[in-house]
Every structure is written in C-alpha cells, then in structure tokens.
Amino acid sequence: MAKAHPSLDPTELGAYFALIEVSSLLRHSVEQQLREAGDLSYVQFQLLARLGDSPAGSHRMTDLADGVVYSRSGLTYQAQLLEQRGLITRTPSPNDERSTSVSITEAGRDVLTRVFPGHIAVLNELLFESLSPADVSMLGDVLGRVRDHMRSTPPRSAAPRRRKTE
Amino acid sequence: MAKAHPSLDPTELGAYFALIEVSSLLRHSVEQQLREAGDLSYVQFQLLARLGDSPAGSHRMTDLADGVVYSRSGLTYQAQLLEQRGLITRTPSPNDERSTSVSITEAGRDVLTRVFPGHIAVLNELLFESLSPADVSMLGDVLGRVRDHMRSTPPRSAAPRRRKTE
DNA sequence: TATTGTTATACTCTATAACTATA
DNA sequence: TATAGTTATAGAGTATAACAATA
Numbered sequence: 001m002a003k004a005h006p007s008l009d010p011t012e013l014g015a016y017f018a019l020i021e022v023s024s025l026l027r028h029s030v031e032q033q034l035r036e037a038g039d040l041s042y043v044q045f046q047l048l049a050r051l052g053d054s055p056a057g058s059h060r061m062t063d064l065a066d067g068v069v070y071s072r073s074g075l076t077y078q079a080q081l082l083e084q085r086g087l088i089t090r091t092p093s094p095n096d097e098r099s100t101s102v103s104i105t106e107a108g109r110d111v112l113t114r115v116f117p118g119h120i121a122v123l124n125e126l127l128f129e130s131l132s133p134a135d136v137s138m139l140g141d142v143l144g145r146v147r148d149h150m151r152s153t154p155p156r157s158a159a160p161r162r163r164k165t166e
Numbered sequence: 167m168a169k170a171h172p173s174l175d176p177t178e179l180g181a182y183f184a185l186i187e188v189s190s191l192l193r194h195s196v197e198q199q200l201r202e203a204g205d206l207s208y209v210q211f212q213l214l215a216r217l218g219d220s221p222a223g224s225h226r227m228t229d230l231a232d233g234v235v236y237s238r239s240g241l242t243y244q245a246q247l248l249e250q251r252g253l254i255t256r257t258p259s260p261n262d263e264r265s266t267s268v269s270i271t272e273a274g275r276d277v278l279t280r281v282f283p284g285h286i287a288v289l290n291e292l293l294f295e296s297l298s299p300a301d302v303s304m305l306g307d308v309l310g311r312v313r314d315h316m317r318s319t320p321p322r323s324a325a326p327r328r329r330k331t332e
Numbered sequence: 333t334a335t336t337g338t339t340a341t342a343c344t345c346t347a348t349a350a351c352t353a354t355a
Numbered sequence: 356t357a358t359a360g361t362t363a364t365a366g367a368g369t370a371t372a373a374c375a376a377t378a
C-alpha cells in the first residue's frame with residue numbers, strides 16, 4: 001500500500017536512483033557483449049540460459065514468458081528468431097496439445113558456451129569488482145527478498161494470465 | 167563444456183539474477199504508471215525530473231545525455247517529443263552557440279506534479295515495502311559504490327569490450 | 333468457456349552515419 | 356580540427372487484439 005502522503009526520504013531516493021542507474025549501465029554493457037559475442041539480444045540470452053539450466057533442456061512457452069517478464073507474443077517473436085537460427089526447437093507438448101515444448105539444441109548450447117566467458121567478464125568488471133563478498137551476499141539477500149515480494153504481488157492492471165507453480 | 171573460464175559462485179549468480187529481475191519488474195511497472203498518469207516514457211520522465219531538480223530548470227543537451235545514458239540522437243528524439251508537447255523549450259546557449267539549453271516549462275512541471283504521487287506509490291509498493299530502513303541504506307550504499315565504479319570506467323563509446331589490458 | 337500459442341499490425345525506441353554550425 | 360546538436364534512416368523490439376486449436 002502507498003503511504004498517506006507520497007514522498008521518499010533521501011536514503012530511499014538514493015537507493016532508487018542507484019538501482020536504476022546501475023541496472024541500466026549493466027544492462028547496456030551486457031547487451032553489447034552478447035550482441036558481439038553471439039549475436040544475441042538479452043532476452044534471447046535469458047531464454048537460452050534458462051533452457052540450458054533446465055535438467056530436461058526444455059520448457060513450455062508460458063513458463064518461459066513468466067520467467068522473463070514478457071508478453072507471449074513477444075516471446076513468440078524471439079523464439080522464432082532462435083528457432084530460425086537452430087538454437088532451439090519447438091514441438092507440441094505430448095501431454096497437452098495446446099502447449100509448446102521449447103528445447104535448446106546443441107547449437108544453442110554452443111552459443112551459450114561461446115558467450116559465457118565474456119558475459120562473466122563484464123559482470124566481474126562492472127559489478128563485482130567494487131564489492132566485497134559480504135556486499136554481494138547482502139545484495140543478493142535484499143534484492144532476493146524484493147523479488148519475492150514483487151512476484152507475489154499481482155500486477156495492478158490488466159494481466160489476465162496466471163502464473164503456475166513450476 | 168569449458169570450465170577453465172572465470173565463473174561466478176552461487177552467491178554472485180544470485181545477486182546478479184536478483185538485480186536483473188528486480189530492475190526489470192520495477193522498470194516495467196514504473197513505465198506503465200508513467201504512461202498512464204502522464205503519457206511519459208521513462209526516459210522522458212528522467213529528463214523532466216532532472217530538469218525539474220536543477221536550480222535553473224535547465225541543462226545542456228550533452229549533460230542530459232550524459233546523465234541518462236543515451237545516444238545524442240536518441241536524446242534529440244525524446245527532446246523533440248517533449249518540446250512538441252510544450253513540456254520543455256530548447257534555445258541556443260548564450261555562451262556557446264553550439265550548445266542547446268533545455269529548460270522545463272510550467273506545463274512540464276505540472277506533468278511532473280501529476281505523475282509523482284503514483285510514481286512514488288509504485289516504488290513504495292514494489293521496492294520499499296519489503297525492506298527495512300537498514301536494507302534501504304545498505305542498498306543505496308552498495309549500489310552507489312557500484313555506480314561510481316561504473317561511471318569511472320570508460321563509457322560505452324566505441325571500443326569493444328576486452329578482457330585484457332590493451 | 334478457458335487456456336496455449338501464433339499472427340497481423342502498428343508503434344516506440346534506439347543507434348549509426350552524414351550533415352550543419354560553431355569553437 | 357574538434358565539439359554540439361540535428362536529421363535521415365533503418366532496424367529491432369514490444370504490445371494489443373484477433374485468431375485457431377485444444378482442454
């Protein structure tokens with residue numbers, strides 16, 4: 001809920017600005033690296049990484065859209081691009097014919113492998129270099145809590161899709 | 167898979183993922199609010215807010231581009247939109263005829279005033295509600311340090327990112 | 333009827349390069 | 356020559372709504 005009179009104290013303002021600025025700069029650098037190293041947009045990278053992390057190497061479209069904060073049509077668009085490049089495959093799900101099962105291919109894994117080192121290098125350079133292990137730990141803890149809170153808060157405006165438990 | 171590469175420990179990975187996810191979700195909600203409340207993109211809001219914060223209510227284009235992490239042409243585009251709506255004015259700088267001085271108008275301040283409450287409400291709802299004052303303080307401190315570090319490294323002008331010293 | 337996903341479409345945003353003008 | 360800014364352009368990405376197919 002919102003406070004009675006909306007205002008932020010300087011500490012909150014500072015945290016907000018820092019968060020926005022850091023994430024913008026980081027995102028920008030990372031996107032550049034991904035584009036150069038593997039001709040991937042950040043969303044495409046996220047999709048591949050998520051599939052690569054999955055034990056089965058596959059997910060349903062809806063699960064992917066949920067994880068990446070996307071409209072389903074946007075996800076379809078990105079999936080088409082990845083499929084055209086042979087980095088993923090899409091097949092109807094056996095259990096539920098409505099669903100599409102998305103799987104990462106060997107070529108997809110290769111691209112991930114090619115892209116990871118530079119990706120990590122950017123993160124180390126920009127994000128972790130100026131932080132102590134304790135800083136990193138706290139950051140993950142605090143932001144993790146925020147994320148859980150955000151995920152549990154239903155979006156205020158039209159979002160007719162429900163999230164399913166994995 | 168290659169394993170001789172620098173990798174991230176689970177803590178770092180968690181912090182990174184949380185940062186990306188939180189900033190994405192926050193950005194998404196904030197953009198929606200700004201669009202609904204004042205028909206502003208986030209960049210336009212940033213520009214107006216920056217001008218509104220300035221004592222003189224004006225800045226040079228270059229300073230604005232610097233602050234918002236933008237290409238100059240992108241800034242020109244956004245400034246045109248804001249000027250068409252009468253929210254800012256652009257005039258040649260007196261001292262240096264090459265420069266353009268951008269000023270916020272009364273209408274621009276009105277839009278900011280109209281948009282702020284909802285903006286802050288979203289921040290409170292999504293970001294601050296799940297955090298203690300100490301968390302907020304720590305977040306601002308740590309991310310502030312990261313930002314300073316990022317800012318002190320060469321901007322994303324041209325040079326492709328390399329791991330090794332040049 | 334509700335859900336999953338695709339398509340059609342229209343639009344916003346962003347970056348690069350060429351350009352003008354001032355310093 | 357270098358800097359400040361604009362323009363022209365072109366492409367990528369996104370969301371909305373209509374649609375088809377399955378549950």
